[in-house]
Amino acid sequence: MEILKKLFGLGKINNRKASRSRNTKETRIALNLTVDGEGKSKINTGVGFLDHMLELFSFWGHFDLEVKAEGDLKVDMHHTNEDIGIVLGQAFKEALGDKAGIRRIGYASVPMEEVTASVAVDICGRASFKLDLLGKAAAYPLAQAEEKYKMEYAEHFFDSLAQQLGANINIKIENPNPDLHASLEPVFKALGIALDQATQIDPRRKGIPSTKGVID
Secondary structure, X not given: OHHHHHHHOHHHHHOOEEEEEEXXXXXXXXXXXXXXXXXXXXXXXXXXXXXXXXXXXXHHHOOEEEEEEEEOOOOOOHXXXXXXXXXXHHHHHXXXXXXXOEOOEEEEEEEEOOXXXXXXXXXXXXXXXXXXXXXXXXXXXXXXXXXXXXXXXXXXXXXXXXXXXXXXXXXXXXXXXXXXXHHHHHHHHHHHHHHHHHHOEOXXXXXXXXXXXXXX
């Protein structure tokens, strides 16, 4: 086992965990993350739709994720949604440390009926987020009826995650469905798969995956 740990960095892998919290006048968030987990999740954000999306993200990324959030939902879900993205990005950044040995780049494309979501991730230290909606339905407002979760909320979440993790996250949704659930479910699945790829240890990689020798 000790030989395997030296060859494949298993000792470091087992410790890739982080606990983060954020307390403001608008939200109180506690989050626990295990990067190399089993896809288990325990999530209660107060926004049922977001809970479901994060469960999908955790399952398909093989991340163990616990999130407990209390926010000013009587106003709207904006602050809760955005702040969870902030804390999740911070947790991944902390858990990955100096990022030595990671693959750094990941990509996944996931279909759901007529919708196809493609997500590309590069944990490069430079934050950037881009979302493209491709198809006729892109011209229509996309929303989830029951809780009035909007595409713009998802954009804020992904942007906050990218900013705090220090990653490029590019998302394309082909033939988006006016029902936001059908459009975002494949996105969160693809994001989990792509981020899992990007965070995996490549046994061929010695040191930090950058010609600069550092990822901020």
